Amino acid sequence: MSVDIEKLLRENIRRMVPYSTARDEFKGGKVDVFLDANENPYHTGFNRYPDPRQQKLKQKIAEIKAIKSSQIFLGNGSDEIIDLIIRTFCNPGRDNILIHPPTYGMYQVAAETNNNAVLKVHLKPGFQLDVDEIITLAQNHVKIIFICSPNNPTGNVFNPQDIEKILIRSGAIVVIDEAYMDFSDKTSWKEKLAEYPNLIVLQTLSKAWGMASVRVGIAFAGERVVQVLSNIKLPYNLNALSQEAALKALDGLEVFNRRVAEIKNQRQWLRSELEKMPVVQMVFPSEGNFLLCRFSNALEMYNHLLANGIIVRDRSSHVLCENCLRISIGTPDENRLLLNVLQNYT
Ligand SMILES: Cc1ncc(COP(=O)(O)O)c(C=O)c1O
Numbered sequence: 001m002s003v004d005i006e007k008l009l010r011e012n013i014r015r016m017v018p019y020s021t022a023r024d025e026f027k028g029g030k031v032d033v034f035l036d037a038n039e040n041p042y043h044t045g046f047n048r049y050p051d052p053r054q055q056k057l058k059q060k061i062a063e064i065k066a067i068k069s070s071q072i073f074l075g076n077g078s079d080e081i082i083d084l085i086i087r088t089f090c091n092p093g094r095d096n097i098l099i100h101p102p103t104y105g106m107y108q109v110a111a112e113t114n115n116n117a118v119l120k121v122h123l124k125p126g127f128q129l130d131v132d133e134i135i136t137l138a139q140n141h142v143k144i145i146f147i148c149s150p151n152n153p154t155g156n157v158f159n160p161q162d163i164e165k166i167l168i169r170s171g172a173i174v175v176i177d178e179a180y181m182d183f184s185d186k187t188s189w190k191e192k193l194a195e196y197p198n199l200i201v202l203q204t205l206s207k208a209w210g211m212a213s214v215r216v217g218i219a220f221a222g223e224r225v226v227q228v229l230s231n232i233k234l235p236y237n238l239n240a241l242s243q244e245a246a247l248k249a250l251d252g253l254e255v256f257n258r259r260v261a262e263i264k265n266q267r268q269w270l271r272s273e274l275e276k277m278p279v280v281q282m283v284f285p286s287e288g289n290f291l292l293c294r295f296s297n298a299l300e301m302y303n304h305l306l307a308n309g310i311i312v313r314d315r316s317s318h319v320l321c322e323n324c325l326r327i328s329i330g331t332p333d334e335n336r337l338l339l340n341v342l343q344n345y346t
Pocket residue numbers: 076077078079080104148152177179180203204205206212215216217
């Protein structure tokens with residue numbers, strides 16, 4: 001099924017003339033006096049508006065990720081981008097999104113905020129996608145299918161052939177959320193952007209880059225999708241401090257690689273240690289920076305950890321996650337402490 005992006009866009013968004021900032025209108029030339037944006041002329045370090053197009057940061061990401069700058073959209077965390085993508089394609093009260101529980105919760109929240117129904121196709125036991133059901137259900141006014149791979153909270157990546165089928169046959173925009181991809185050995189779906197115009201890939205600086213408080217999310221997409229998202233975003237969605245801090249972090253590729261390697265080592269070690277414990281029923285394989293772990297009684301274990309100053313995420317109310325806690329990989333010291341506390345449970 002070929003996908004025409006223009007037809008999937010909301011009509012009002014497709015036609016919209018974006019707000020033009022003072023700095024957008026200014027085209028080149030040397031300027032010493034800025035009297036165009038009603039800024040305060042006195043220097044505070046912060047008196048000028050930040051670059052609304054985030055050109056330096058996009059350029060840096062483009063170099064690292066080997067992709068064109070024009071295929072990058074930046075948001076105030078990927079959460080902002082999820083919200084923007086929904087508002088770009090889904091008419092309130094009319095269009096639907098599709099998700100595969102158990103998965104990340106913000107797709108549903110963002111859709112419901114925009115009054116879009118959320119259709120759900122549960123993962124199959126073994127945590128893989130129910131492709132045929134997804135493609136069938138996608139014919140019900142579904143504009144966007146969110147696929148989270150590696151999936152939060154299960155930790156696994158999905159079979160590429162399944163995702164490919166959905167890209168080809170659903171007729172919808174397919175957003176692949178790769179927030180945890182840096183912890184996986186698999187290749188990013190952004191390599192397939194030229195093949196699939198309906199593909200949007202999300203990544204973030206919040207996880208492997210260790211920059212969660214700075215709020216920088218990244219979308220890789222076709223140029224038209226990037227253009228439309230840029231048209232509807234708030235002009236200064238990334239503040240100057242965030243842009244600067246992100247640029248600096250992205251210079252530290254060596255530290256990044258070292259830390260990711262350490263977290264992956266710890267993930268493997270922690271998994272094997274947890275598996276030895278009688279209170280642990282199952283530790284699911286993970287390609288993220290967390291482990292989904294099934295206990296005989298998750299709530300009791302959660303409370304026991306909390307009583308000892310350790311907080312984890314209780315996912316036991318989620319489908320297929322009965323009695324499961326999601327445990328982020330900490331530093332070696334933190335992981336040892338976690339194991340000690342679990343060991344002391346009587
Ligand atoms: C799958 C997934 N996507 C996106 C996010 C949010 O990322 P950001 O910090 O970039 O908004 C999270 C955060 O936990 C996540 O688990």
